[in-house]
Amino acid sequence: MEKFEKFSGIAAPMPLVNIDTDMIIPKIFLKTIKRSGLGVNLFDEMRYERDGSEKPDFVLNKPAYRDASILIAGDNFGCGSSREHAPWALADFGIKVVVSTSFADIFFNNCFKNGMLPIVLPQDQVDLLMKDAEKGANARQEVDLEAQTITTSDGTVITFDVDPFRKHCLLEGLDDIGLTLEKSAAIDTFESQAAQSRPWV
Amino acid sequence: MSGKTLYDKIWDAHVADQSDDGTCLLYIDRHLVHEVTSPQAFEGLRMAGRKVRAPEKTIAVPDHNVPTTGDRNAKIENEESRIQVEALDKNAKDFGLNYYPVNDIRQGIVHIVGPEQGWTLPGMTVVCGDSHTATHGAFGALAHGIGTSEVEHVLATQTLIQKKSKNMKVEITGKLRPGVTAKDITLSVIGATGTGGGTGYVIEYCGEAIRDLSMEGRMTVCNMAIEGGARAGLIAPDQTTFDYVKGRPHAPKGAQWEAALDWWKTLYSDDDAHWDKVITLKGEEIAPVVTWGTSPEDVLPIDAVVPTPESFKGGKIEAARRSIEYMGLTPGQKLSDIEIDTVFIGSCTNGRIEDLRAAAEVLKGKKIKDGMRAMVVPGSGLVRAQAEEEGLADIFKEAGFEWRLAGCSMCLAMNPDQLSENERCASTSNRNFEGRQGYKGRTHLVSPAMAAAAAVTGKLTDIRTMM
Numbered sequence: 064m065e066k067f068e069k070f071s072g073i074a075a076p077m078p079l080v081n082i083d084t085d086m087i088i089p090k091i092f093l094k095t096i097k098r099s100g101l102g103v104n105l106f107d108e109m110r111y112e113r114d115g116s117e118k119p120d121f122v123l124n125k126p127a128y129r130d131a132s133i134l135i136a137g138d139n140f141g142c143g144s145s146r147e148h149a150p151w152a153l154a155d156f157g158i159k160v161v162v163s164t165s166f167a168d169i170f171f172n173n174c175f176k177n178g179m180l181p182i183v184l185p186q187d188q189v190d191l192l193m194k195d196a197e198k199g200a201n202a203r204q205e206v207d208l209e210a211q212t213i214t215t216s217d218g219t220v221i222t223f224d225v226d227p228f229r230k231h232c233l234l235e236g237l238d239d240i241g242l243t244l245e246k247s248a249a250i251d252t253f254e255s256q257a258a259q260s261r262p263w264v
Numbered sequence: 265m266s267g268k269t270l271y272d273k274i275w276d277a278h279v280a281d282q283s284d285d286g287t288c289l290l291y292i293d294r295h296l297v298h299e300v301t302s303p304q305a306f307e308g309l310r311m312a313g314r315k316v317r318a319p320e321k322t323i324a325v326p327d328h329n330v331p332t333t334g335d336r337n338a339k340i341e342n343e344e345s346r347i348q349v350e351a352l353d354k355n356a357k358d359f360g361l362n363y364y365p366v367n368d369i370r371q372g373i374v375h376i377v378g379p380e381q382g383w384t385l386p387g388m389t390v391v392c393g394d395s396h397t398a399t400h401g402a403f404g405a406l407a408h409g410i411g412t413s414e415v416e417h418v419l420a421t422q423t424l425i426q427k428k429s430k431n432m433k434v435e436i437t438g439k440l441r442p443g444v445t446a447k448d449i450t451l452s453v454i455g456a457t458g459t460g461g462g463t464g465y466v467i468e469y470c471g472e473a474i475r476d477l478s479m480e481g482r483m484t485v486c487n488m489a490i491e492g493g494a495r496a497g498l499i500a501p502d503q504t505t506f507d508y509v510k511g512r513p514h515a516p517k518g519a520q521w522e523a524a525l526d527w528w529k530t531l532y533s534d535d536d537a538h539w540d541k542v543i544t545l546k547g548e549e550i551a552p553v554v555t556w557g558t559s560p561e562d563v564l565p566i567d568a569v570v571p572t573p574e575s576f577k578g579g580k581i582e583a584a585r586r587s588i589e590y591m592g593l594t595p596g597q598k599l600s601d602i603e604i605d606t607v608f609i610g611s612c613t614n615g616r617i618e619d620l621r622a623a624a625e626v627l628k629g630k631k632i633k634d635g636m637r638a639m640v641v642p643g644s645g646l647v648r649a650q651a652e653e654e655g656l657a658d659i660f661k662e663a664g665f666e667w668r669l670a671g672c673s674m675c676l677a678m679n680p681d682q683l684s685e686n687e688r689c690a691s692t693s694n695r696n697f698e699g700r701q702g703y704k705g706r707t708h709l710v711s712p713a714m715a716a717a718a719a720v721t722g723k724l725t726d727i728r729t730m731m
Contacts, residue, residue: 079586080579081459081559085697090678094329094344096303096351098412108699137579139460142493143697144676145395146301147411165460168429168495169395169409176413226427228287239413240312243421246281246289250317250423253280253291261277263516263524264293264321264388 064178066236070159071205072132074196075122080137084170087141087149101148102155123156127199133206135189135196136163140181141170150177160206162213164189175229176239180208182223191219208234267534269431270500271466274406274531278389280423289423293388294405296374297324297361297415299352300678301393305416306355317422319360323383326352327373329678330366332641332668337367345679359419372644372670375399375612379483380644382512386501386528391418396612396694398489402482403509404501404531406466409490429495430540432465433533436473438547443728445622446481447614447692447711449473450488451553452545455563462494465541468533469499473547479508480618487613488694491560500532552727554599555696555709557587562696566714566726570597590698591706592686599724602708606689607638607719608701609665609712611675614692615643617650619712623692624656626716626730632664633722639666639681641673665719677701690718 092104110121117124123131134153140163141149150173153161161174162182174181184192195202195215202216208230214220232239257264268276281289302324309316316322329345330336340346349366356363364371370381375396378384390400390407393415400407414424434453467489474485482499489497506525509515516524551565562584564571572595573584588595593602609623620642632638640660642648648670651657657667674681675693683689683705692715696707708724717725
């Protein structure tokens, strides 16, 4: 996984609440056996007409936001299915950070596995970032994971919380499986004890 | 020190390693796998030269995009679907997994097959690359959905990196009124908490109305815990659970059964356990419900009317406006006046034998409305066989329903079973999201009995008027 580095990028506003994973990537694109190439179908039904032409009103089709790398979203972003195709599609489009007041649990986990940072902030701070994002392409926000800050285009600095282990993994670009395999001895021990105490498993 | 919740007890029994910051390696007892969220995980294993650590604890079955028509055993027409199913065939064989292929009578929706075959047992940890893994919580198993990266992690290590969730108690007191089912309970809970209300929690459902439910009903309740945002839903195992499990192919036998039972009987929340959040609903006050919008929280009793967007607060006002427009409804319209053209009975929420019995009970001696498209998709080949044996299949067919083979089908419409634009469906599934059952299709979530009633009348119908 690539290391998550400090960056500044265009933030796109999506104030709709309960944006679900079927909206993020409709199921017809789940038939792939690959992880890549889903960005073009991100938000497919909101973004395109049936004939494949773009809906000009959709935020990521507007000239100002076509290169967005940050999404400022309404409450409960990513609810619904466990499909990791949702963060794959977002990452493939170029989104590195999603900010909301809350995320669905599985989506939230999936982001970290793909080098993406979901940031939870209180309503007033999300509102502030939303307002800033609505200014368009000139409103570049800066995300600094090391310092745990997001800075608006006019220099307002907002700090956020992140789980220390997940922060470490993102900053170092660490692979979870590799880390866990270093603890194989502990898993072996657990397994042999469980074979005694719960042999029916 | 306070006592432990059921969740605490199962969690504690599965921690293989704990870091100073509270991050744990949680051991996974059962890993269920299907064709849509696993190909990339197996590819990852191959690229890294890794094996499946515990193939004997890994169970695979194709369900999401298999067709439900009789010709599927010869060939799956859709090329992408066929490639995914063939990839699962190959991965199951190469890595030595327990496997139920498309043409096996035991094939079906992964969350129906697991319990049916006795893979799911009380006190276990169960995961699957599917959000409705919550279903297995009905057995008092800690069960939740994971993404594909975590599928690969479990395949390689039989563990997950986890932090503990908070404890929420959802108590349903008293008795349910006639016509009210497990589906109405679980939808009513989501209506009360919202789709984000469970985020960060594991829910334990309890109370007399939950205790009175069969295992099928309990699975329906836990299945939709995820729609309320919870990581998992749990119900403490009791005699109903043990009776269901006993004798199933992979349930313990003999002395091991007795040993298992001794432990299972300790799996309940202590009286002095700490709850971070408590919700109580009165069973008597739960009505048969339907959804009017495009989120499972958009739920109301069948005798209510479509709400006005302005009756909500904050961002929900705009979301409700969008939902009502998408659904082609008018605020103030009676829910029981909404005409439908399609009925879907099936899914991991309501595709079990008891669900089919409830629907058939309503349909006995009746015909579906002219022009109605109605289908029953049993949750597994074994449910299908049992329904045929009990004469339920004949009731459905005589009423005008299509009688299909097992799979996820129109719940998520990855296979050919889909809604067309502006078609309106009374569905026993779990999600009414925009486009969920087909591009611009409109979904109303209901119980099996309510779905059957709607098929007959052509409108969303209060089942109590047909009893």
